[in-house]
Amino acid sequence: MSTAAETLLQVDDLHAHYGKSHILHGVNLKVARNEVISLLGRNGSGRSTTMKAVMGLVTPTSGRIQLQGRELAGARPYAICRAGIGYVPEEREVFANLTVDENLRMGEQPPVPGAHRWRIEEMFDYFPRLKERRNTKAGSMSGGEQQMLTMCRSLLGNPLVLLIDEPTEGLAPKIVAQVAECIRDMHRKGVSVVLVEQKLAIALKVSTRVCVMGHGRIVFEGTPQELTANEQLVAEWLAV
Numbered sequence: 439m440s441t442a443a444e445t446l447l448q449v450d451d452l453h454a455h456y457g458k459s460h461i462l463h464g465v466n467l468k469v470a471r472n473e474v475i476s477l478l479g480r481n482g483s484g485r486s487t488t489m490k491a492v493m494g495l496v497t498p499t500s501g502r503i504q505l506q507g508r509e510l511a512g513a514r515p516y517a518i519c520r521a522g523i524g525y526v527p528e529e530r531e532v533f534a535n536l537t538v539d540e541n542l543r544m545g546e547q548p549p550v551p552g553a554h555r556w557r558i559e560e561m562f563d564y565f566p567r568l569k570e571r572r573n574t575k576a577g578s579m580s581g582g583e584q585q586m587l588t589m590c591r592s593l594l595g596n597p598l599v600l601l602i603d604e605p606t607e608g609l610a611p612k613i614v615a616q617v618a619e620c621i622r623d624m625h626r627k628g629v630s631v632v633l634v635e636q637k638l639a640i641a642l643k644v645s646t647r648v649c650v651m652g653h654g655r656i657v658f659e660g661t662p663q664e665l666t667a668n669e670q671l672v673a674e675w676l677a678v
C-alpha cells in the first residue's frame with residue numbers, strides 16, 4: 439500500500455478568471471493520502487473557485503492540476519470525476535423527482551484503484567434521517583436533508599479525493615455533528631478531503647491541515663494548532 443506521504447492531488451500555480459476578473463493568483467496545494475485539509479478564508483477569497491477549477495467547472499487560465507501524477511488541468515469535469523476526484527458543491531443538487539434511495543444509486547461508481555468502496559447502508563448509519571426518508575422524493579425534503587443527500591451521493595462515487603464546499607451551512611447543530619463525524623470517518627477510511635468550512639471550530643476539529651486563502655492565494659498553511667496559535671493571522675485573514 440501507499441505511504442502516508444504519498445501526494446494524491448497536487449495543484450501548482452493555478453490561475454483562474456471570470457471574464458476579465460483575475461480570481462485565482464497562483465494557488466498551490468498538495469493533498470496527501472488520508473489528509474483532511476480545510477480551505478479557510480473570508481467570503482470571496484477564492485475557495486469555491488479553487489474547487490471549481492480543480493473540477494474543471496471553471497477552466498484554469500494556467501497552472502497544473504495533477505492526480506497521482508496525471509495532468510487534469512483542462513480536462514472535462516466528468517473525466518476529472520472518473521479519475522477519482524469527487525465534488526460536493528455549495529448549492530445542493532438533488533434529483534428532485536427521484537427518491538433518496540434512487541439519488542444515492544445515481545452516485546454509485548466503481549472505485550478507482552486504492553479507493554474505499556462505500557455502501558448505501560453506511561450513509562444511513564451516518565444520517566439516520568436519510569434512512570427514514572429513503573423512499574421519499576428528494577425534492578420534497580428540507581434543504582438540510584438535501585445537503586446530506588448530496589454529500590452521501592458524492593461519497594458513493596468512491597473518490598480518492600473529495601472536495602466538499604460548505605457542507606454544514608444552514609444545518610441544525612445535531613446534523614452539523616453528524617456531518618463532522620462522517621468527514622472523520624472518511625479520514626479513517628483513507629479518503630482525502632478538501633473542505634471549505636465557515637465554522638472554524640468544526641474545520642479545526644476535523645482537519646489534519648489547514649490552508650488560509652486571501653485574495654486568490656494561499657497565505658498560510660499549517661496544522662490547526664499552528665493556526666490557532668497565530669492570533670495575528672486569524673485576525674488578518676479570518677476574523678469578520
Ligand SMILES: Nc1ncnc2c1ncn2[C@@H]1O[C@H](COP(=O)(O)OP(=O)(O)O)[C@@H](O)[C@H]1O
Nearest residue numbers: 456459461479480481482483484485486487488
Ligand atoms: N460566476 C462568477 N462570476 C464572476 N465572479 C465570480 C463568480 N463566482 C465568484 N466570483 C467572484 O470571485 C471571487 C471569489 O469567489 P469564491 O471563489 O466564490 O470565494 P469563496 O468561496 O472563498 O467565498 C469573489 O470576488 C466572487 O465575487
Ligand SMILES: [Mg+2]
Nearest residue numbers: 485486487528
Ligand atoms: Mg464559496
